[in-house]
Amino acid sequence: MAHSTSQKHESNTKRIWYVFILLSVVTIAEVILGIIRPDFLVNTHLFSMKLLNWIFIILTIYKAYYIAWAFMHLEGESKGLRRSIVWTSIFLISYLMFILLTEGDYIHEVYKNNYVVWDF
Amino acid sequence: MEATVIRTGTEGKTWGGGNEPLRASYGKMMMWFFILSDALTFSGFLAAYGFSRFKFIDSWPIADEVFNHFPFLHGVDAPMYYVALMTFILIFSSVTMVLAVDAGHHMKKGKVTLYMFLTVIGGLIFVGSQAWEWKNFINGEYGAVTTKGGNVLQFVNGEGERMALEDIAIAQPAERVNHTKQSGIWFTSGESLPSYSLEEVKAGFLANEDLLIRSQRTNEEGHKTILTREESLAKMNNEAVGVVEGANLTHNEYGPPLFADFFFFITGFHGFHVFSGVIINIIIFFNVILGTYERRGSYEMVEKVGLYWHFVDLVWVFVFTFFYLV
Numbered sequence: 478m479a480h481s482t483s484q485k486h487e488s489n490t491k492r493i494w495y496v497f498i499l500l501s502v503v504t505i506a507e508v509i510l511g512i513i514r515p516d517f518l519v520n521t522h523l524f525s526m527k528l529l530n531w532i533f534i535i536l537t538i539y540k541a542y543y544i545a546w547a548f549m550h551l552e553g554e555s556k557g558l559r560r561s562i563v564w565t566s567i568f569l570i571s572y573l574m575f576i577l578l579t580e581g582d583y584i585h586e587v588y589k590n591n592y593v594v595w596d597f
Numbered sequence: 598m599e600a601t602v603i604r605t606g607t608e609g610k611t612w613g614g615g616n617e618p619l620r621a622s623y624g625k626m627m628m629w630f631f632i633l634s635d636a637l638t639f640s641g642f643l644a645a646y647g648f649s650r651f652k653f654i655d656s657w658p659i660a661d662e663v664f665n666h667f668p669f670l671h672g673v674d675a676p677m678y679y680v681a682l683m684t685f686i687l688i689f690s691s692v693t694m695v696l697a698v699d700a701g702h703h704m705k706k707g708k709v710t711l712y713m714f715l716t717v718i719g720g721l722i723f724v725g726s727q728a729w730e731w732k733n734f735i736n737g738e739y740g741a742v743t744t745k746g747g748n749v750l751q752f753v754n755g756e757g758e759r760m761a762l763e764d765i766a767i768a769q770p771a772e773r774v775n776h777t778k779q780s781g782i783w784f785t786s787g788e789s790l791p792s793y794s795l796e797e798v799k800a801g802f803l804a805n806e807d808l809l810i811r812s813q814r815t816n817e818e819g820h821k822t823i824l825t826r827e828e829s830l831a832k833m834n835n836e837a838v839g840v841v842e843g844a845n846l847t848h849n850e851y852g853p854p855l856f857a858d859f860f861f862f863i864t865g866f867h868g869f870h871v872f873s874g875v876i877i878n879i880i881i882f883f884n885v886i887l888g889t890y891e892r893r894g895s896y897e898m899v900e901k902v903g904l905y906w907h908f909v910d911l912v913w914v915f916v917f918t919f920f921y922l923v
Contacts, residue, residue, distance in 0.1 A: 489699050497692045501685065508681040511661070511922050519819060530923045537918040541911055548695045548907045550900075558619040558626075562633055570640040577644040581651030588652070595746065 496547040503536050628901045632908045635870075639912050642866065643919055646859045656748070656813040658852035659821070660921050666733045680921050683726045684913065687871075690719025691910040694878075698903045701896025706885065709899060713882040716906065720875040727868045734860065737843030740791075741850040742798060744836040749850055751811040752802070753823055760808060762840065765801040766793035791840040798840060802833055813852050860920065867916055870909045877902055 510518070510529065518529035546552045551559050588595060619626065650657050661676035668679070697712035740762035741749040752760040775790045802808050810829035814822045824832065841848045849857035881902050890896045 488703065490696065493692060493695050493699065497688065500688050504681065504684055504688070507918075507922060508677050511677050514819075533918050533922045537914055540914050544691070544907055544911045544914065548691055548910070549904055550698075555618070555620040558621055558629070561619075562629055566633060566636050566640075569637060570644075573640060573644045574647065577648040578651055581648035582654075584652045585654050 492547060496543050500540055500543060503540055507533060507536055622897065624897065624901050625904070628904045632904060635908065636912075639863075639866075639915070642859075642863050643915060646863060646919065649853075649855045649859065653853045653855070655815050656852060657815070658813075658856050659815070659819070663734070663851050664730070664921060666730075668729070677921060679726070679730070680917065683723055683730075684917050686719055686726065687723050687910050687913050690716045690723065691907050693719065694903045694906045698896070698900045701890070701899045704891070704896070706888070706891055709885050709890075709896060710882070713878060713885055713899070717875055717878045717882060720871055720878060720906075724868060724871050724875065727864060727871070731861075731864075734857070735843050735845070737841075737850045739850065740793075740840065740842040742795065742833070742837045743839045743841050743848060744832070745838050746836070747854070748813050749841065749852060750813075750832060750837065751821075751850070753809050753811045755807045755809070757823060759811075762793050762798055762842065765805065765808065766797040767801040767804060769794065769796045769800055791842055793840060795837060795840050799833060799837065803830070863916060864920070867909070867912055870912070874902075874906050874909050878906065 510532065514529065518532065519527055521528040523531055545563075551562070621629070664680060665674050665676045666679060667673065667675040693712045693715040697709050697716065700708035700712060738761065739751060739759050741751045743749055752762075752765055754760050778786075806826070808829070809826060810824045810832055812822045812824060812832075816822045841850050843850060844857040844860075846858055846861065847854055851857065881899060884890060884898070885896075890898060
């Protein structure tokens with residue numbers, strides 16, 4: 478974040494390769510976890526979601542952060558531009574996710590508990 | 598008109614907009630506007646996918662069992678490896694793109710050309726891989742029987758291994774005619790016949806005592822429930838209405854139809870982005886070769902296209918998580 482636009486002509490190759498290695502390591506970790514699916518992580522639930530799924534989502538956001546900051550060079554943009562992009566999407570997407578997932582879960586409960594047979 | 602202009606005395610200051618508060622060029626700003634709106638479109642799709650998945654949470658297919666193909670490894674259960682490889686290809690093409698942008702800042706035409714070329718190649722490999730993934734998904738592997746309630750019944754043997762329709766079906770003397778245009782006056786089109794009729798599958802199922810039905814329902818351990826022989830026979834006799842092999846928009850052998858719909862729509866929309874990204878990259882690649890940006894004195898165009906390309910990679914990271922991992 479310390480970068481400013483005046484510095485952008487200095488070569489970033491080292492950082493690019495560092496980020497590539499980091500993204501690769503995270504992806505490999507995700508794939509290994511996805512194949513093994515450790516019982517401990519699958520059976521532990523946190524806020525009604527499997528711990529393993531939380532790990533996947535957090536690692537995804539971690540990767541997204543590096544792609545946006547290093548590759549899309551948000552770290553070199555002005556604070557105003559960066560915030561208008563990041564906060565807009567974060568607020569709107571969290572709201573959308575909250576509403577739709579809550580509703581989806583509600584419909585699931587209706588299917589499960591009501592008196593109409595839908596699997597006939 | 599002069600009267601409508603309000604002078605606030607802040608011209609040239611940040612709030613007056615005079616000193617370019619965001620310090621970004623017009624083109625770059627517009628690319629960010631587009632990317633943000635496109636990000637909201639994609640999150641709309643993924644949220645809708647999440648909605649349907651929560652709705653059918655206990656009958657959703659298990660991704661590891663659906664996407665388990667790898668080129669040249671026939672019949673080998675290889676969950677995730679292929680899609681992980683695709684992810685690497687896309688991340689790597691993102692790296693070559695950002696290297697091209699970096700070389701552009703130093704006005705190194707040769708390096709920009711090379712890295713743009715590698716980016717295009719990476720994008721093409723990715724689109725090709727996605728096509729292969731679609732091919733496997735559409736053709737299916739085992740086949741299933743559909744029920745009146747719109748569910749699918751899959752088959753396993755005593756050891757719990759999946760059984761394909763071709764291992765089960767016993768040929769029946771029934772007459773199966775695939776209607777064609779030539780054979781009727783009013784007939785224009787009809788559904789094509791599956792490789793095996795429901796009667797053939799039923800007969801095979803009754804004849805082999807070892808066969809069981811695997812229902813769509815996921816049990817506590819996260820596996821699909823396998824019915825007993827009696828339950829299986831009852832299901833087969835009372836509920837089976839048809840045979841399904843592979844997937845289209847209305848039926849699929851994996852589970853709820855929405856699963857295939859979302860797979861086609863979201864990976865398809867992403868694939869379309871990759872495809873258009875490749876086209877734009879090719880245009881920029883030729884512009885670089887022709888020296889357009891050398892003459893312009895700035896490679897910012899490469900940077901703007903790079904933003905789009907990284908965005909495509911960013912979306913894939915999320916699609917990968919929500920379709921294949923979670």
